[in-house]
Amino acid sequence: MDFLEINKVLSNKVRIDILQWLKNPEKNFPPQINVPDFRDGVCVCHIQNKTGLSQSTISHYLTLMHKASILIATRHGKWTYYKRNEEEISNYINFLKNNL
């Protein structure tokens, strides 16, 4: 758990928004088209639509969040789905609680 890397990733409004939206995909995103449910998260295109930023920017952001281990990526066919890595997010918050 690289605390500093996570903090860098979280020092951006859009990325914070994404993390919060992913807490409740049913509420924040339209229904999935190519998979039956949100088990593996939300596809890049839905996230991109909601932010209004370019495809490359959002793909880049999601990659950053994935590298910092706060998101889990799953590929189904040509779609990539991202969901929260709840375990790492908890570790991060506990680390803050104990060490900040």
Place this chain on the structure above:
Amino acid sequence: MDFLEINKVLSNKVRIDILQWLKNPEKNFPPQINVPDFRDGVCVCHIQNKTGLSQSTISHYLTLMHKASILIATRHGKWTYYKRNEEEISNYINFLKNNL
């Protein structure tokens, strides 16, 4: 409590170090010279010495941390003392716990 501003301030190793050192001034800094104790925190020069960065950089960092409300500044004569704002730090951690 501007969560994003605090996160930006905390996405830097040196500033994190400073915040952690200030948890225990007695242990991390030499005794105060111009005030009897660490009640109001630690003076800029002690913090600067410990980091090894320039005076202007550390003054700038401490100002950032103060503006983000995680440090409290007190002036005694020509010295400025900085200490943690425990209330705001708690608010920040609670916000993370509840909203991240």
Place this chain on the structure above:
DNA sequence: CTATCATATCGACATATCTCGATTTATTGT
């Protein structure tokens, strides 16, 4: 096997952050 679509990567430019030395401001001791 080719066209198409979703995503990732690349290259570039604009803006922000890091960090310094120099200068200014505030305070104190002479």
Place this chain on the structure above:
DNA sequence: ACAATAAATCGAGATATGTCGATATGATAG
């Protein structure tokens, strides 16, 4: 009043981040 000291502010150059459009990659459908 003046010199000395601590801290804050200023100006600048180097590095990092934000963001885009263009291109590459990988998967699928025909």
